[in-house]
Amino acid sequence: MENYILGIDQSTQGTKALLFDDKGNLISRTDLPHRQIIDERGWVEHDPEEILKNTIHVVKDLVKKNGISKEQIRGIGISNQRETAMVWDRESGRPIYNAVVWQCARGEQICRRLEEKGYAEKIRQKTGLRLSPYFSAAKIAWILQNVEGAGEKNEAGKLCIGTMDSWLVYKLTKEHAFKTDYSNASRTQLFNITDLCWDNELCQWFGVNRQCLPKVCGSDELFGMTDLDGYLDHPIPIHGMLGDSHGALFGQxxxxxxxxxxxxxxxxxxxxxxxxxxxxxxxxxxxxxxxxxxxxxxxxxxxxxxxxxxxxxxxxxxxxxxxxxxxxxxxxxxxxxxxxxxxxxxxxxxxxxxxxxxxxxxxxxxxxxxxxxxxxxxxxxxxxxxxxxxxxxxxxxxxxxxxxxxxxxxxxxxxxxxxxxxxxxxxxxxxxxxxxxxxxxxxxxxxxxxxxxxxxxxxxxxxxxxxxxxxxxxxxxxxxxxxxxxxxxxxxx
Incomplete structure (x- = not known):
C-alpha cells in the first residue's frame, strides 16, 4: 500500500487539507473558508471552534474525494496563519474569546504605552521585531485586559495562551499537548530569539504569565498523536509545524x-x-x-x-x-x-x-x-x-x-x-x-x-x-x- 502524508494549511481565509504521496508529490487538496468577523472599527476575529471543525472536515473530504484508505495516512504536518492570537481555559479547553487575527490593530494603544516607557528598542533587540500591534503579544495583552476574569486566570496560570498551531495541536491530541514551534514562537514578540526561550521581561511588559505559554519545540518534532476526533482508526503523529511563511521558505x-x-x-x-x-x-x-x-x-x-x-x-x-x-x-x-x-x-x-x-x-x-x-x-x-x-x-x-x-x-x-x-x-x-x-x-x-x-x-x-x-x-x-x-x-x- 502507498503511504501518504497530510498537510493542513490553516490560513487567514480558510483551511486546506493537502495529500502527498510517498515521493512528496501533491496529489489533491480540499478547502473550506471560515467567517471573517469584522466590526465597525475594522477589528478582525476568527471563531477557533469553527476552524477546528473545518480542519477535521477538510481531511474527511480529502480522504473521501481520493478514495484512499485511512490506514495509508502516516503523519501530519501543519502550517498556520502566524501572529493570530488566542486564549483558552486550561480546564474546560474552551476559548475565552475569539482568535484576534494578525490583521487586527486593536493592540495599538498597548504598544504606544510600551513605547512611551522606552521599551521599543529593548523589545527589538530581544525579538528582532519592531514593537507593533501586528504581532501576537499586544493582541494577547488586549484579551487579558478586556475579557472578564481573564486577568485573574492568567495570574493563576489557568489559561493556555498561544497561536493557531497551539490551539489545533491541543484540541487534536487527546493528551492535550500544549506546544508550538520556533517559527511561530518567534512571531509572538514574547520569545527571545537569541536565548531561544520565552523572555521574562517581555512577558512582564505585556502582562502575560509565562506559565500560560506553550512548550517550544523543533519544527519537525513529534507534537502529539491524533485520531482526528475519532475519524481515524489509529492515532498518527503530528510531526511538523511551521508558520505559513516559514513553511513556504522550507517548501521552496x-x-x-x-x-x-x-x-x-x-x-x-x-x-x-x-x-x-x-x-x-x-x-x-x-x-x-x-x-x-x-x-x-x-x-x-x-x-x-x-x-x-x-x-x-x-x-x-x-x-x-x-x-x-x-x-x-x-x-x-x-x-x-x-x-x-x-x-x-x-x-x-x-x-x-x-x-x-x-x-x-x-x-x-x-x-x-x-x-x-x-x-x-x-x-x-x-x-x-x-x-x-x-x-x-x-x-x-x-x-x-x-x-x-x-x-x-x-x-x-x-x-x-x-x-x-x-x-x-x-x-x-x-x-x-x-x-x-x-x-x-x-x-x-x-x-x-x-x-x-x-x-x-x-x-x-x-x-x-x-x-x-x-x-x-x-x-x-x-x-x-x-x-x-x-x-x-x-x-x-
Missing amino acids: GCTEPGMIKATYGTGSSIMMNIGEKPVLSDEGIVTSLAYKIGGKVNYVLEGNINYTGAVISWLKNDLKLIDSAGETEELAKAANLEDETYLVPAFSGLGAPYWDSDARAVISGMSRTTGKNEMVKAALESIAYQISDIVEIMKRTAGLEIAEIRVDGGPTRNHFLMQFQSDILNIPVRVPDAEELSGIGAAYAAGIAMGIYDQKSLFENVNRTEYKARMNETERERKINGWRQAVEKALTK
Missing part, C-alpha cells in the same frame, strides 16, 4: 544562507535564510527564526508588503480597468515602453522598509498618452519595485550574495511581472510548478522527520520555470531612480 528548499523566497499574495512576505546566527537590521526589516529542523536553528530576515496582489484587485474592483487578473499581462505588454508612469500603492500607508502609516498612494510621471495599458503596467511594476527594495536591504544587512529568488503565489503566473521582477533585481526568478508552498513545507518537514522522504531528493526534483534578467544596467538604474523619487512623494516621514 531555501535551506542555506543567502537563499530567498517571496510569496505574492494580497500582500507579500519576503524571507531570506541568514543561517545559524541572528542579524538585526536598522533599515526597516525584521529578524525571526526560520525554523528548527534536524536539531538546527536557522534565522531569517523578513520584510512584509501591504499591497502586491491587492494592487491587481484595486485595478479590477475600484478602477474597473480590468475584468480579471489574467488580463493584466497582455495589457502591460501592449503598453508604451517609453511611458514613465509610476504607481506607489500606499493605500493604507507603506510597510517594509519604509514603515510610514501616514503615507498616501501616488501616481506620478504620467503624460498625455498615458492610458489604461500604461496604468496596468505601472501597477504590476509597483509589485516588483517593492520587493526589490526589500531584497536590496537584505543583501546589505546579511552581507550575502543572492544567486536567485524563488517565488510563489497567484501573481507568479503573470509572465510580464516575473520577467520585470528578474530585470529589476538582476537575478533569476524561479517559479515552482507546485502551489501551496506553506502546506508543502510543513508536510515535507513531517515526512522527512518520519523517514518517509529524503530531503535532498525532494528539493532536487522540483520543476521550476526560470526568468533571467534581460534589462541593461543603464535602464535598470534609471527605472529604479524613478521609483525612488515616486516613493519620496508618497512618504510623510
Whole structure:
C-alpha cells in the first residue's frame, strides 16, 4: 500500500487539507473558508471552534474525494496563519474569546504605552521585531485586559495562551499537548530569539504569565498523536509545524544562507535564510527564526508588503480597468515602453522598509498618452519595485550574495511581472510548478522527520520555470531612480 502524508494549511481565509504521496508529490487538496468577523472599527476575529471543525472536515473530504484508505495516512504536518492570537481555559479547553487575527490593530494603544516607557528598542533587540500591534503579544495583552476574569486566570496560570498551531495541536491530541514551534514562537514578540526561550521581561511588559505559554519545540518534532476526533482508526503523529511563511521558505528548499523566497499574495512576505546566527537590521526589516529542523536553528530576515496582489484587485474592483487578473499581462505588454508612469500603492500607508502609516498612494510621471495599458503596467511594476527594495536591504544587512529568488503565489503566473521582477533585481526568478508552498513545507518537514522522504531528493526534483534578467544596467538604474523619487512623494516621514 502507498503511504501518504497530510498537510493542513490553516490560513487567514480558510483551511486546506493537502495529500502527498510517498515521493512528496501533491496529489489533491480540499478547502473550506471560515467567517471573517469584522466590526465597525475594522477589528478582525476568527471563531477557533469553527476552524477546528473545518480542519477535521477538510481531511474527511480529502480522504473521501481520493478514495484512499485511512490506514495509508502516516503523519501530519501543519502550517498556520502566524501572529493570530488566542486564549483558552486550561480546564474546560474552551476559548475565552475569539482568535484576534494578525490583521487586527486593536493592540495599538498597548504598544504606544510600551513605547512611551522606552521599551521599543529593548523589545527589538530581544525579538528582532519592531514593537507593533501586528504581532501576537499586544493582541494577547488586549484579551487579558478586556475579557472578564481573564486577568485573574492568567495570574493563576489557568489559561493556555498561544497561536493557531497551539490551539489545533491541543484540541487534536487527546493528551492535550500544549506546544508550538520556533517559527511561530518567534512571531509572538514574547520569545527571545537569541536565548531561544520565552523572555521574562517581555512577558512582564505585556502582562502575560509565562506559565500560560506553550512548550517550544523543533519544527519537525513529534507534537502529539491524533485520531482526528475519532475519524481515524489509529492515532498518527503530528510531526511538523511551521508558520505559513516559514513553511513556504522550507517548501521552496531555501535551506542555506543567502537563499530567498517571496510569496505574492494580497500582500507579500519576503524571507531570506541568514543561517545559524541572528542579524538585526536598522533599515526597516525584521529578524525571526526560520525554523528548527534536524536539531538546527536557522534565522531569517523578513520584510512584509501591504499591497502586491491587492494592487491587481484595486485595478479590477475600484478602477474597473480590468475584468480579471489574467488580463493584466497582455495589457502591460501592449503598453508604451517609453511611458514613465509610476504607481506607489500606499493605500493604507507603506510597510517594509519604509514603515510610514501616514503615507498616501501616488501616481506620478504620467503624460498625455498615458492610458489604461500604461496604468496596468505601472501597477504590476509597483509589485516588483517593492520587493526589490526589500531584497536590496537584505543583501546589505546579511552581507550575502543572492544567486536567485524563488517565488510563489497567484501573481507568479503573470509572465510580464516575473520577467520585470528578474530585470529589476538582476537575478533569476524561479517559479515552482507546485502551489501551496506553506502546506508543502510543513508536510515535507513531517515526512522527512518520519523517514518517509529524503530531503535532498525532494528539493532536487522540483520543476521550476526560470526568468533571467534581460534589462541593461543603464535602464535598470534609471527605472529604479524613478521609483525612488515616486516613493519620496508618497512618504510623510
